[in-house]
Amino acid sequence: MGKRILSAFAGLAAGAALFAGGAHAEESVEVLHWWTAGGEAAALNVLKDQLEEQGVTWQDMPVAGGSGVQAMTVLRSRVTSGNAPTAVQMLGYDIQDWANEGVLADLSDLAAKEKWDDVVPKALQRFAKNSDGQWIAAPVNVHSTNWMWANKKIFDEVGVEGEVKDWDELIAVLDKIKEAGYTPIAYGGQPWQDATVFEAVVLSTGGPEFYKKALNDFDPEALGSDTMKTAFDRMSKLHEYVDPNFSGRDWNLATAMVINGKAAVQFMGDWAKGEFLRADLKPGEDFVCQRFPGTQGTVLFNSDQFVMFQVGEDKRDAQIKLASAVMSPTFQIAFNKVKGSVPARTDVPGDELDACGQKGMKELAAANESNQLFGSLAHGYGAPSAVKNAVFDVVTAHFNGEYTSDEAVKALVEAVSAAQ
Amino acid sequence: MTATSNVTTEPVLRRSSGATALRRGLQDWLPRIVLAPSFAVIILFVYGFIVFTAYLSMTSSTLLPRFDFIGLENYVKLFKLPNWWIALKNLAIFGSLYIGICCALGLFLAILLDQKIRGEGILRPIYLYPMALSFIVTGTAWKWFLDPGIGLDQTMHALGWASFHFDWIKNRDMAIYTVVIAAVWQSSGFVMAMFLAGLRGIDTEIMRAAAIDGAGPWQLYRRIIIPMLRPAFLSAFVVLAHMAIKSYDLVIALTNGGPGRATEVPATFMYSYTFTRSQMAIGAASAVIMLMMVASIIVPYLYSELSAERQQ
Numbered sequence: 001m002g003k004r005i006l007s008a009f010a011g012l013a014a015g016a017a018l019f020a021g022g023a024h025a026e027e028s029v030e031v032l033h034w035w036t037a038g039g040e041a042a043a044l045n046v047l048k049d050q051l052e053e054q055g056v057t058w059q060d061m062p063v064a065g066g067s068g069v070q071a072m073t074v075l076r077s078r079v080t081s082g083n084a085p086t087a088v089q090m091l092g093y094d095i096q097d098w099a100n101e102g103v104l105a106d107l108s109d110l111a112a113k114e115k116w117d118d119v120v121p122k123a124l125q126r127f128a129k130n131s132d133g134q135w136i137a138a139p140v141n142v143h144s145t146n147w148m149w150a151n152k153k154i155f156d157e158v159g160v161e162g163e164v165k166d167w168d169e170l171i172a173v174l175d176k177i178k179e180a181g182y183t184p185i186a187y188g189g190q191p192w193q194d195a196t197v198f199e200a201v202v203l204s205t206g207g208p209e210f211y212k213k214a215l216n217d218f219d220p221e222a223l224g225s226d227t228m229k230t231a232f233d234r235m236s237k238l239h240e241y242v243d244p245n246f247s248g249r250d251w252n253l254a255t256a257m258v259i260n261g262k263a264a265v266q267f268m269g270d271w272a273k274g275e276f277l278r279a280d281l282k283p284g285e286d287f288v289c290q291r292f293p294g295t296q297g298t299v300l301f302n303s304d305q306f307v308m309f310q311v312g313e314d315k316r317d318a319q320i321k322l323a324s325a326v327m328s329p330t331f332q333i334a335f336n337k338v339k340g341s342v343p344a345r346t347d348v349p350g351d352e353l354d355a356c357g358q359k360g361m362k363e364l365a366a367a368n369e370s371n372q373l374f375g376s377l378a379h380g381y382g383a384p385s386a387v388k389n390a391v392f393d394v395v396t397a398h399f400n401g402e403y404t405s406d407e408a409v410k411a412l413v414e415a416v417s418a419a420q
Numbered sequence: 421m422t423a424t425s426n427v428t429t430e431p432v433l434r435r436s437s438g439a440t441a442l443r444r445g446l447q448d449w450l451p452r453i454v455l456a457p458s459f460a461v462i463i464l465f466v467y468g469f470i471v472f473t474a475y476l477s478m479t480s481s482t483l484l485p486r487f488d489f490i491g492l493e494n495y496v497k498l499f500k501l502p503n504w505w506i507a508l509k510n511l512a513i514f515g516s517l518y519i520g521i522c523c524a525l526g527l528f529l530a531i532l533l534d535q536k537i538r539g540e541g542i543l544r545p546i547y548l549y550p551m552a553l554s555f556i557v558t559g560t561a562w563k564w565f566l567d568p569g570i571g572l573d574q575t576m577h578a579l580g581w582a583s584f585h586f587d588w589i590k591n592r593d594m595a596i597y598t599v600v601i602a603a604v605w606q607s608s609g610f611v612m613a614m615f616l617a618g619l620r621g622i623d624t625e626i627m628r629a630a631a632i633d634g635a636g637p638w639q640l641y642r643r644i645i646i647p648m649l650r651p652a653f654l655s656a657f658v659v660l661a662h663m664a665i666k667s668y669d670l671v672i673a674l675t676n677g678g679p680g681r682a683t684e685v686p687a688t689f690m691y692s693y694t695f696t697r698s699q700m701a702i703g704a705a706s707a708v709i710m711l712m713m714v715a716s717i718i719v720p721y722l723y724s725e726l727s728a729e730r731q732q
Contacts, residue, residue, distance in 0.1 A: 069696045076695075080484060097483045097698060189679060245569040247590050247679035385698045386482070393503060393681060400592050400680035411502070418500065419699075 027318040030059040031306070032078075033089035034071045043338040050325045056318045061085055079103055084309035086319050087138075092127055092380035093388075095137055095307050099130040105308040105316075107135040107323050114327060119345040121368040124303055127381065137305040138326040139344035141336050142364055145269040145302055145376040146200040146295045149255070149276070150288040154182055154264040163290050167204055167234065170293040174241045177264045185238060186254040186263035189247035189400070191392040193254075195378035197267045198235060198395045204294030205231040208372055211298075215377040218387065218420070224413045232398055232405035239399060247400070258287070267292055269302065269379070273356055274340040289356040291363075299367040302379035303344055390419035470711065477704035485700065494705040504706065506681060507689040510596050514685065515664040517600045518607070522660055523653065525604065526611025531641065533612070534619045544616070547609035555606065559673025562602040563589070592682040595675055599683055602674055603667065611656050618652030619645065654721065661717045665710055686710050 029051065035044055041062075048058045063071040071089070078084055084103060098104055111117065120128065120139060128137040148164070158176040174184040187193070203211040206227040214222040222228065243263070255275040257263040266272060276287045283289055291298075306326050308319055325331055332343035333352055342353070342361045346368060350361040367373040375381030377388060394415050398408035477494055479486050498504050529547055533540055550558065565571045566589040576584035588594035622645060630640050668687035675683040677692075686706060694703025 073695050076484065101484055190676075191680075244587065245567070245590060248676060385696065389692075389697045396680045400678075400682070402592060402680060402682075415502075418497070 026057060027055060027321075028057040028059055028315070029086040029318045029322045030061055031087045031089075031322070032061045032063065032071055032075060032085045034063055035089070036062045036064045040339060043335045046334040047325060047331055050328070050331060051322060054321055054325075056321050079309070084311065086311055086315060087306040087308050087322055089140075090137070090305055090307045091302065092375060092382075093384040094380055095127055095305060096130070097384060098307060099136055103310055104130065104136040105310045105319060107138065107308055107320070110320050110323055111135040114324065116327060116345075119347045121301075121344075121346060121364065121373055123301065123368070123373040123375065124344065127303070127375070128305055137307040138323045139303045139305045140326055141304050141332070141339055141341035142344050143269050143271060143302040143304070143341045143379070144299045144360060144364065145196050145379060146203060146292040146298070146300045147270055147272070148265055148267055148288075148290050148292050149258055149272050150265045150290075151258050151261055151263070152284075152286050152288050153261060154180070155288060163296075164293045165296075166294040171237065174265075178241060182261075183243045183257065183263040184241035184265065186257035186266040187238075187242040187246040188249040188251045188254040189242075189396075190250070191389075191396045192378055193251055193268070194396045194399050195388075195392050196269060196376075197238065198231070198399075199300060199377050199382070200267055200292035200295055201234050201238070202228070202231045203298060203300065203374075204292055205234060208298045208374065211300075212374055215382050215391070216375055218383065218416050220413055220417065223416060224409055228412065229405050229409050232408045235395070235399055236405065239401075269376075270342075270356070270360055271340045273354075274338075277340070277354070283354050283356040289359065297363075297367070297370075298372045298374065299364055300374055300376040301364070302376040302381055304341075386419040387416055390415040473704050473711075474708050477701055477708050479701055481700040481704070483698045483700070494701045495709075498702055498705045498709070501702075503681060503684060503689060504686075507684045507686045507706075510683060510685050511665065513596050514600055514603070514667070515661065517597070518603050518664050519657060519660045521600065521604045522608045522611045523656055525608040526656065527615050527646070527649075529608065529612040530615035530619055533616055544613070547612055549609065550606045551610040553606065555603075555667070555670040556673045558602050558606045559670045562598065562605070563674050566598055589675065590679055592679050595679055595682045599667075599671055599674055603664075603670055606670075607660065607663070611660070614652050614656050614659075615649060618649045622648050658717060658721050662714050665713050665717075686713075 033044070035041055048060075051058055061074075063074050072094070075085070075088055079098075079101075090098070095104075116135060117125070121142070124139055124142065128135060128139055130136050150160075154177060155173075158173070158180050160173050160176075164170050164173055177184040187197075199211070199215055202215060206214065206222075210222060210225075210227055213219045214225075214228060251268055251272070252275055254263075254266050255268065255272045258266050259276060259279045259281065270289075273283070273289065276283070281287050290296075306323070308323060311319055327345065329343070329345065329348040332345060332348055336343050336357070337352055340357070342350070342357060342364055346361075346365045350358045353361065364373070377383060377391060380388060382388065383391070391412065394403070394408055394412045397403050397411070398405070403411055475487075476485055478491060479488055480490050533543060533547075537543075566586070568574065568587040568590060573584065573586050576586075589598045626644065626648075627640065630644050635643070666687055667685060668691065671677060671683055671685050671688055677684045677688050687710070690703050690706045690710065692703075693699045693706065697703075
């Protein structure tokens with residue numbers, strides 16, 4: 001209720017602003033985002049400086065809260081009141097939802113001029129364009145979620161050499177770690193983290209084709225299949241390797257467990273790398289980065305994008321400058337070096353990134369070539385939020401022991417069809 | 421009482437009838453003029469938005485409000501959702517235990533404090549103090565206290581009691597009871613204050629008369645005092661029941677609906693469906709159901725209060 005009152009007030013304010021507007025001769029952009037953590041904020045400064053050189057002032061509109069839930073609530077009231085910000089950080093299907101509301105700006109002219117079509121991975125373009133094929137967003141980075149992060153010291157101690165190739169090897173390694181007295185998996189029991197692990201397990205269990213059918217296309221047959229049941233069984237198996245205090249733990253605390261040597265591995269997207277680097281650990285020497293065992297060659301992606309909203313003619317010019325700056329190779333590299341992700345264009349050199357980053361870039365480019373690049377369900381690139389959360393419900397309920405694997409498969413099919 | 425008030429008002433009436441018509445008109449209108457702005461604001465921002473929410477619940481709104489009318493479909497969907505049933509079940513557990521334990525504990529504390537003990541002035545605020553905290557603070561503090569990794573469990577282990585085991589907050593079946601514990605801790609002092617006021621209102625003559633008739637303390641409380649506290653019970657019930665139905669902040673701070681979705685309650689359900697899951701219409705439907713729950717408690721209460729007033 002409070003939000004609605006707020007939006008009503010915002011409506012009044014917007015009405016007033018209509019009369020007051022136009023007084024600003026100076027160009028400015030207003031950007032709504034949730035990058036408020038130290039490193040992220042520093043990375044954004046690069047963009048800010050780049051724009052200020054072109055005479056565009058940056059009006060920061062940060063809304064704290066990791067996954068952007070709060071930011072979306074603010075955005076809703078701004079757009080309802082007809083006072084949309086210039087650009088908004090957004091993920092996956094949310095972009096499409098907003099595009100369907102008909103409130104986004106068209107960037108196609110700029111995209112054609114700068115040849116975005118050639119440099120942005122195809123799977124990503126589907127989300128950065130609306131249903132008419134017009135560019136509506138500028139992707140900032142590409143994260144990928146099917147990673148495994150490991151403490152090198154523990155791996156050496158129990159004698160893990162080279163890559164853990166598949167599920168069976170993973171279980172063997174986890175058993176050894178358990179015997180050695182460590183917590184094998186640093187696990188954060190929050191719905192989105194459960195789903196992040198789950199999608200990697202599904203990919204590892206059923207392969208890329210199955211992943212796409214089940215968690216991108218939501219084919220009821222794939223969702224209700226025996227392969228899906230195996231995936232749930234494997235989730236139960238992983239449950240044996242987590243500490244009893246896992247529920248509700250934030251992802252960065254789980255990463256800290258690996259950094260401190262309390263736990264051996266974490267299954268998490270590449271943003272976890274930032275935590276390792278900040279703790280002054282070196283990839284390859286102190287920690288290991290590899291794909292979730294059994295998912296090598298395939299990349300599940302998640303990309304932060306700046307979605308451009310329709311603004312008045314006087315602000316349009318600055319908006320185009322912002323979009324162009326976001327897509328510039330300098331910003332893409334500078335930003336992603338700090339953020340842990342890789343650039344959203346495949347044509348920039350990755351020399352400045354660390355070993356894990358270079359590996360990620362190479363794999364992204366390869367996956368793009370071979371069509372092995374799929375949207376991450378856990379991060380809004382697999383389904384609209386209603387379906388996504390329906391899957392979260394089932395995965396979390398199952399991982400916490402509410403459902404058996406059989407019940408989970410049945411509940412998954414039902415929940416997805418109810419939410420669609 | 422009525423006789424004396426009649427005597428005092430009569431001369432006032434006579435005097436005002438002698439005043440000018442303008443002044444009388446103004447006097448008639450003044451209360452309405454003074455109340456009009458707040459009345460208008462309440463009509464719009466409370467009742468207006470209730471109507472708006474009810475209407476939204478009968479549309480196909482998802483990300484943003486939409487204004488097509490699709491009937492009661494969302495209510496059918498809502499009652500098919502396992503999450504909603506979990507929320508209702510949790511509310512039933514939480515609500516009944518919260519109200520029951522708060523009343524029992526509050527009454528017990530009030531009776532103890534009513535024994536004309538020394539230091540009541542110090543004890544009473546101590547019991548009442550948790551009420552001064554917001555539910556967010558209560559929830560966060562209890563989250564740390566109950567966390568097996570850092571709280572009670574860990575402390576007991578550190579003190580050498582290795583077999584001590586209390587992990588309710590991480591246990592799917594028990595987590596809702598930790599919400600009850602925290603909520604009871606917060607509110608029972610407040611209920612105690614209500615009962616204490618009720619106890620103080622009871623005529624000591626009645627107690628003395630009962631004592632002379634040979635009633636022991638147990639009988640005195642059971643047969644006379646507690647039945648006479650009926651209005652206090654009713655107020656406590658109404659206050660606690662609506663707090664239970666709208667409880668949101670405590671759950672968010674304490675368990676955030678977890679582990680899994682074990683502590684989901686209607687209010688957290690409403691927020692997540694409306695604002696994070698882009699199913700605004702379903703969220704609005706659940707809000708309407710919550711409103712109906714609160715109304716089913718408050719309306720009979722108000723009705724009985726008002727009719728009691730009219731009888732007097």
